[in-house]
Amino acid sequence: MAIPNIDYGLCQGCGGCAEAFPEFFKMRDDKAWVINTDRFRVEENPGILLVCPYYAISLA
Ligand code: SF4
Numbered sequence: 001m002a003i004p005n006i007d008y009g010l011c012q013g014c015g016g017c018a019e020a021f022p023e024f025f026k027m028r029d030d031k032a033w034v035i036n037t038d039r040f041r042v043e044e045n046p047g048i049l050l051v052c053p054y055y056a057i058s059l060a
Contacts, residue, residue, distance in 0.1 A: 003037040004048055005060035012054050020051045032056075 004024060013030040024040055025032045042048070042059060049057060 002042050002059040003040050004034045005058050006032055006034060007056045007058065010054045010056035014053065016053065017051050017057060021045065021048055
């Protein structure tokens, strides 16, 4: 099962992912954290890989 992964070397803390997908990302200490991985289905959220302007989000 693929779940979102954040590369903290790339994340700039812009908050875009948490704004677009609040069910799966939460801002904490100026970085995004992945939440609710048990509910994530990539086929239901295809835009999740495109939401980060810094390409910090991948699937793991
Ligand atoms: S959209 Fe990308 S850069 Fe912005 S908070 Fe999310 S992971 Fe970080």
